[in-house]
Amino acid sequence: MTRIWSRKGQVRRQSAYLPPTPQTNRRLPGFPRQGPKPGRTASSAITVDGLIKRYSEPASQAEFIVLSDISLTIGEGEFASIVGPSGCGKSTLLNIIAGIESYEGGVVAIHPNAVVGGAGPNIGYVFQTPRLLDWLTVEKNIHFVLEAQNVPRSRWPELVATNLAMVGLAGQERNYPRNLSGGMQQRVAIARALAIEPDILLMDEPFSHLDAITARKLRFDLVDVLQRAGPTILFVTHDLAEAVFLSDKIYMMSTKPARIFKRVRIDIPRPRQPEDEHIVELEKTLMREFFSVVEAKD
Amino acid sequence: MLAEKIPYPTFLASLSPFFASLRPIAPSALTLAAGLVIWKLASLFFLPVFFPGPDMLARRIIEIYSQPSNYVVVAETLSRIFEGFLISMLIGTTLGLSMGLKRSIEIFFDSWIMVLLSFPAICWAFLSVLWFGISQTAPVFTIVLVVFPFVAMNIWAGTKAVESDLIAMGKVYRANRFLLLRSVLIPQLMPYIFSSLRTALSLSWKIALVGEAFGVGNGVGQQLINWFQDGRVDMMLAWGVGFMILMVLIDLFILRRWERCVFAWRSRIAT
Numbered sequence: 001m002t003r004i005w006s007r008k009g010q011v012r013r014q015s016a017y018l019p020p021t022p023q024t025n026r027r028l029p030g031f032p033r034q035g036p037k038p039g040r041t042a043s044s045a046i047t048v049d050g051l052i053k054r055y056s057e058p059a060s061q062a063e064f065i066v067l068s069d070i071s072l073t074i075g076e077g078e079f080a081s082i083v084g085p086s087g088c089g090k091s092t093l094l095n096i097i098a099g100i101e102s103y104e105g106g107v108v109a110i111h112p113n114a115v116v117g118g119a120g121p122n123i124g125y126v127f128q129t130p131r132l133l134d135w136l137t138v139e140k141n142i143h144f145v146l147e148a149q150n151v152p153r154s155r156w157p158e159l160v161a162t163n164l165a166m167v168g169l170a171g172q173e174r175n176y177p178r179n180l181s182g183g184m185q186q187r188v189a190i191a192r193a194l195a196i197e198p199d200i201l202l203m204d205e206p207f208s209h210l211d212a213i214t215a216r217k218l219r220f221d222l223v224d225v226l227q228r229a230g231p232t233i234l235f236v237t238h239d240l241a242e243a244v245f246l247s248d249k250i251y252m253m254s255t256k257p258a259r260i261f262k263r264v265r266i267d268i269p270r271p272r273q274p275e276d277e278h279i280v281e282l283e284k285t286l287m288r289e290f291f292s293v294v295e296a297k298d
Numbered sequence: 299m300l301a302e303k304i305p306y307p308t309f310l311a312s313l314s315p316f317f318a319s320l321r322p323i324a325p326s327a328l329t330l331a332a333g334l335v336i337w338k339l340a341s342l343f344f345l346p347v348f349f350p351g352p353d354m355l356a357r358r359i360i361e362i363y364s365q366p367s368n369y370v371v372v373a374e375t376l377s378r379i380f381e382g383f384l385i386s387m388l389i390g391t392t393l394g395l396s397m398g399l400k401r402s403i404e405i406f407f408d409s410w411i412m413v414l415l416s417f418p419a420i421c422w423a424f425l426s427v428l429w430f431g432i433s434q435t436a437p438v439f440t441i442v443l444v445v446f447p448f449v450a451m452n453i454w455a456g457t458k459a460v461e462s463d464l465i466a467m468g469k470v471y472r473a474n475r476f477l478l479l480r481s482v483l484i485p486q487l488m489p490y491i492f493s494s495l496r497t498a499l500s501l502s503w504k505i506a507l508v509g510e511a512f513g514v515g516n517g518v519g520q521q522l523i524n525w526f527q528d529g530r531v532d533m534m535l536a537w538g539v540g541f542m543i544l545m546v547l548i549d550l551f552i553l554r555r556w557e558r559c560v561f562a563w564r565s566r567i568a569t
Binding site for chain 1 (some may be wrong): 462466467468469470472473482485488499562
């Protein structure tokens with residue numbers, strides 16, 4: 001049911017804005033990411049503390065807990081993944097952070113370190129499916145979010161061109177999404193998310209609907225693209241291999257009720273290869289751990 | 299050996315490229331021709347003024363449209379139709395959209411739409427004559443009251459089919475309501491808007507004639523009444539069919555073309 005007029009379920013985020021830092025903190029396109037970023041404090045970009053989300057079923061008046069006591073801290077510029085089985089509430093968590101779902105307890109804070117003028121953090125979101133507006137050209141799809149974020153029109157051509165080029169879709173500006181393959185559509189969605197120069201990029205299993213080869217190619221591209229655009233990333237997936245390959249940090253979630261049972265830091269140096277023995281080894285270890293937790297429950 | 303088992307149209311097509319180009323329209327053209335022949339044969343049993351044949355009807359239509367004074371009659375009716383059509387589209391779309399977006403409006407108008415839909419059109423026609431007298435307002439009023447509930451219901455149904463995923467996407471990117479409406483909601487409603495346009499137009503012209511017949515004193519509806527009183531079926535049919543052709547042309551050459559432009563994105567090939 002679509003009710004864009006209702007205010008229900010809207011942002012209840014407690015913002016904890018830090019004072020704006022100098023403009024030099026903003027990464028320039030093409031500036032490579034190497035170790036801790038220059039001029040950056042080790043402050044966190046996203047803090048979630050003791051988050052509780054309940055759904056109540058109106059018919060049976062039963063209440064069930066979707067998220068129980070979730071806490072995470074994601075540092076600025078960090079690539080963090082949340083890994084968990086399907087239906088464990090990962091997407092709900094992302095929606096809460098994005099401000100489109102309400103929650104019942106705890107604190108969700110976004111620290112827009114690089115935001116000037118206190119306009120609130122820019123959040124880019126890449127969904128499982130591209131969610132493009134099929135009736136608009138690729139270019140206009142990006143214009144849509146730029147208009148939504150009140151980016152001055154004079155900057156639009158440059159932002160469209162840079163970001164489409166970054167995902168390898170230069171020249172597709174005037175094409176319609178329906179003429180593009182699934183992989184290309186997802187690239188447009190990534191370009192759209194990056195076009196608003198997000199402080200935080202939320203990604204909800206962005207490659208799960210693609211075939212293995214396209215997904216692998218996009219993963220490599222993603223690493224490459226993010227090194228240049230470098231926002232803080234919260235990446236949700238059920239694919240451990242993907243998480244280990246991409247992330248700096250992994251939160252592992254279990255179901256019923258959803259909670260985080262382990263936090264893993266991944267110090268394997270970049271650039272990484274999915275077949276790298278450290279990565280494969282770590283994936284195996286984490287997988288075993290997953291099973292031990294899941295089996296202990298059943 | 300040759301043409302041994304080739305079906306009839308294919309056989310014709312093999313004779314000349316002209317017949318080959320006719321092949322896609324051949325079946326419907328054939329049934330149409332057969333219908334005309336049956337009609338003509340049936341008409342031979344009756345007086346032409348009581349049951350005219352197709353040739354007779356065609357002659358009458360040409361007669362009507364070759365008389366300049368009749369253009370005024372048609373123009374009067376057309377202006378009423380478009381007035382009523384536009385007002386109904388405006389009210390219907392606004393109401394349907396607000397019903398889809400706001401629960402309280404939906405609850406309030408839900409049963410009223412049903413009431414209006416079920417109310418007989420002929421009653422509106424009489425009532426509007428009593429309320430507004432012999433005037434331009436009466437038939438337009440009738441059209442609006444009959445047509446706008448259809449439009450509202452159609453658009454309302456359309457809002458139920460809107461993809462909430464895309465709305466959520468818009469909200470994440472902090473699109474304001476106006477932008478959501480313009481870029482996300484209305485484009486998804488376009489199929490419903492076009493089907494409403496079609497229904498509204500065809501309903502409008504039918505109701506317009508009824509309204510005119512009851513009390514305006516001019517327009518195509520008045521012509522129908524006049525010829526009815528003289529018992530001239532041929533002229534009544536000629537006015538009715540002639541006007542129908544006009545409305546079909548408007549549908550074909552304005553609405554359909556516009557629709558093709560709007561939905562170009564569905565079939566657009568990479569350029």
